[in-house]
Amino acid sequence: MAVNIEYRGEIAVVTLDNPPVNALSRAVRQALFDATEALDADPSVKAVVLACAGRTFIAGADVGEFEKPPEPPHLPDLVERIERAEKPWIAAIHGSALGGGFEVALACRFRVAVPSANIGLPEVRLGIVPGAGGTVRLPRLAGVEMAVDMVTTGKPLVAPEAAATGVIDALIEDDLVAGAVAFARQVLGRPLPNRLRDRAISAPSDTFWDAAAKAVAARARGEEAPPRALACLRRAAEQDFDAAIAFERETFLALRGSAQAAALRHVFFAERAATRPPELAGTVPVSIRSAAVIGGGTMGVGIAAALRDANLPVTLVERDAAALGRGVSRVRGIFDSAVKRGRIAADVAAERMAGVTATTDYAGLADVDLVIEAVFEDLEVKRDVFQRLAAVCRYDAVLATNTSYLDPETIAEGIGGPERFLGLHFFSPAHVMKLLEIVPAKATAPEVLATGFALARMLGKIPVRAGTCDGFIGNRMLKVTRAQAERLLLSGATPAAVDAAMRGFGLPMGPFEAQDLGGLDIAALQRQTARTRGETPFAPIADRLCAQERFGQKSGGGWYDYAPGDRTPRPSDTVSAIIAEAAEGYPRREWDEASIVSMIVWPMVNEGARILEDKTALRASDVDLVKIHGYGFPRWRGGPMHYAEAHGLDRVIGALDAVSSDGLADPACEFLLCAAARGGFSACIR
Ligand code: 3H9
Numbered sequence: 001m002a003v004n005i006e007y008r009g010e011i012a013v014v015t016l017d018n019p020p021v022n023a024l025s026r027a028v029r030q031a032l033f034d035a036t037e038a039l040d041a042d043p044s045v046k047a048v049v050l051a052c053a054g055r056t057f058i059a060g061a062d063v064g065e066f067e068k069p070p071e072p073p074h075l076p077d078l079v080e081r082i083e084r085a086e087k088p089w090i091a092a093i094h095g096s097a098l099g100g101g102f103e104v105a106l107a108c109r110f111r112v113a114v115p116s117a118n119i120g121l122p123e124v125r126l127g128i129v130p131g132a133g134g135t136v137r138l139p140r141l142a143g144v145e146m147a148v149d150m151v152t153t154g155k156p157l158v159a160p161e162a163a164a165t166g167v168i169d170a171l172i173e174d175d176l177v178a179g180a181v182a183f184a185r186q187v188l189g190r191p192l193p194n195r196l197r198d199r200a201i202s203a204p205s206d207t208f209w210d211a212a213a214k215a216v217a218a219r220a221r222g223e224e225a226p227p228r229a230l231a232c233l234r235r236a237a238e239q240d241f242d243a244a245i246a247f248e249r250e251t252f253l254a255l256r257g258s259a260q261a262a263a264l265r266h267v268f269f270a271e272r273a274a275t276r277p278p279e280l281a282g283t284v285p286v287s288i289r290s291a292a293v294i295g296g297g298t299m300g301v302g303i304a305a306a307l308r309d310a311n312l313p314v315t316l317v318e319r320d321a322a323a324l325g326r327g328v329s330r331v332r333g334i335f336d337s338a339v340k341r342g343r344i345a346a347d348v349a350a351e352r353m354a355g356v357t358a359t360t361d362y363a364g365l366a367d368v369d370l371v372i373e374a375v376f377e378d379l380e381v382k383r384d385v386f387q388r389l390a391a392v393c394r395y396d397a398v399l400a401t402n403t404s405y406l407d408p409e410t411i412a413e414g415i416g417g418p419e420r421f422l423g424l425h426f427f428s429p430a431h432v433m434k435l436l437e438i439v440p441a442k443a444t445a446p447e448v449l450a451t452g453f454a455l456a457r458m459l460g461k462i463p464v465r466a467g468t469c470d471g472f473i474g475n476r477m478l479k480v481t482r483a484q485a486e487r488l489l490l491s492g493a494t495p496a497a498v499d500a501a502m503r504g505f506g507l508p509m510g511p512f513e514a515q516d517l518g519g520l521d522i523a524a525l526q527r528q529t530a531r532t533r534g535e536t537p538f539a540p541i542a543d544r545l546c547a548q549e550r551f552g553q554k555s556g557g558g559w560y561d562y563a564p565g566d567r568t569p570r571p572s573d574t575v576s577a578i579i580a581e582a583a584e585g586y587p588r589r590e591w592d593e594a595s596i597v598s599m600i601v602w603p604m605v606n607e608g609a610r611i612l613e614d615k616t617a618l619r620a621s622d623v624d625l626v627k628i629h630g631y632g633f634p635r636w637r638g639g640p641m642h643y644a645e646a647h648g649l650d651r652v653i654g655a656l657d658a659v660s661s662d663g664l665a666d667p668a669c670e671f672l673l674c675a676a677a678r679g680g681f682s683a684c685i686r
Helices: 024-039 063-065 074-086 100-107 124-126 136-141 144-153 159-164 176-188 208-220 225-238 241-256 257-273 298-309 322-338 344-355 379-392 446-459 474-490 495-505 512-519 523-532 540-547 572-580 591-612 620-631 640-647 649-661 669-680
Strands: 001-007 011-016 047-052 089-093 096-098 112-113 117-118 291-294 314-317 356-359 370-373 397-401 421-426 437-439 462-463
Touching: 001 024, 001 356, 001 462, 011 024, 011 291, 024 074, 047 462, 063 257, 063 462, 074 100, 074 136, 074 446, 089 100, 096 100, 096 208, 100 117, 100 136, 100 159, 112 176, 112 512, 117 159, 124 144, 124 225, 136 144, 136 241, 136 474, 144 225, 208 225, 208 257, 225 241, 241 512, 257 462, 257 620, 257 640, 291 298, 298 314, 298 344, 298 421, 298 446, 314 322, 322 344, 322 356, 322 437, 344 397, 344 640, 356 620, 370 620, 379 397, 397 446, 437 620, 446 462, 474 540, 474 572, 474 591, 474 620, 495 512, 523 540, 540 572, 591 620, 591 640, 591 649, 620 640
Parallel strands: 011 047, 047 089, 089 112, 096 117, 291 314, 291 370, 314 356, 370 397, 397 421, 437 462
Antiparallel strands: 001 011, 421 437
């Protein structure tokens, strides 16, 4: 039964129970609608408490239903029916009241919550606007400014903040339902507040809407939903309730079927599926209560900070006292800057630092549950670290390498207990970036692999399993992107045009700006190593830049020139001359933004298809998550594989064939062809 009613004297308690998150699927809407009718008709009932079973209040509309046509009873009608109820309804919130769930709560006369609860309208994150009155009722309760902030960012508000602004009427510390029933009894004796539909909106200042439109457009970078949500809020402030509701509904229905909404739903489900790979179902991870990080460089300290953020005690190991001192002060720097930005309080930062133990002695690692090695990318150095770790650590401790392009198999060769070893590829800065590539070696035990996923959950990261290959999933695709970006320059495009086109596509930075920021030297080193293996990496211009020590911003110039102390990229005559020299004999073309994007994105997709075929990735959606969370691919395009499928694989193959035959991309779209023949990427995985 999705909805249960019990009676505590004259107060009815309606409990909604639709695991896992009480989403408002059709049957739930119907049951709640029927309950509203029944309770209005029952003269013994004076007030109604609406509560939820399980881990949360209503998390929203059932996102799975968005693929199908809407079915009655529609959520706006249910919300309207609850608001119209003759007796006061009190929403009793624990967990999250989100989207349609919060809209139901807004229909109630009162809202009470446990202090740990949160409320919000995250619809824009799904490419839609609230569709059941959220943009019209929230500004009547919270004011226009706060509603604009919540609806256009989708950010939730914790219950104490919501209580301070009157969105929540009371916080309940102990038994939520008992507290809500007591609250109901108290309010019965008093005049009821107006329904939100009957309340006025106070107009914001004259300049408010223009300023809000600018701020929203600057953040949206191509996303449709946030400006459309702002338009709904403006209607709510400027027109009557019914007209604003009709406009909101129309906007919601238009966006629900949009390509962006489909892409964002794909990412929503992909992110959830990634944390629970079916092949590890039933495998119990090793329990992690303490951790160590070897190496106090940028990567190591970021990982240490991420582990401390998850409240794990961390031992930081360096080879000598001076390096250790530098590492510890870098970790402190991370927490200090979090304090400066207002992310954590000073006492929290102090407590995080108190959980860091520093040592140069591996003997201190005898009892840790997890060690993550993050030393310099040098095979011999890493192998030495693992020989030492294998000798001192417990046999049931997990030993992980954070290599980004060395072969984990070789790093762990010959260690005792190889089943406890795996690759964990963090992205820099590791305490910020969400992606974690998890790379099992041949001998890695299933529990150890499952521990990688459990760790990702603890750290709030998106885990993606990757097979062993040069660059795993993300950097392997990046290599193709960089080669394509160079081919564009060889055939007549400029770095500024390529960067602008990719920014226009939705990336935060173009490929050349990104290389200048990160530095060209690491990739140059990787190419050097690849050449010693007999490979022929393609970077004729980057190689020339590195030969002239143009390593990017840090050396005052890379793909662009930089004035001292200024990070603004300026087109460089030196680079133009280098490009002209490298491009001799190449056919030149005119490039517009759309063809630049095709030249970068379709070969990336082609590499993604190869990655799926050789099982470096197990799911196309994992490839999408890697690009979104590690490389800034626009979330609202769903990741490269989703984007290509939505575009039509046949068209992608046609476009790739055309540029390949001109020598402007590596040929071989055989895996794309094979995916198209099978009906898409998901069908490629057997
Ligand atoms: C909306 O409401 C539109 C309305 O304005 C208008 C309509 C007319 N639907 O995240 P978890 C599944 S739009 C269907 O791991 P947690 C999820 O896929 C909606 N399924 O749990 C997963 O399934 P599985 C606005 C949903 O405890 C399982 O539940 N609301 C939905 O870490 C557990 O999810 C939102 O955007 C859903 N709405 O976090 C809220 N939500 O186990 C989205 C979850 O098979 N949800 N599932 O993989 C959340 O933010 C989190 O789930 C929540 C719990 C914070 C609630």
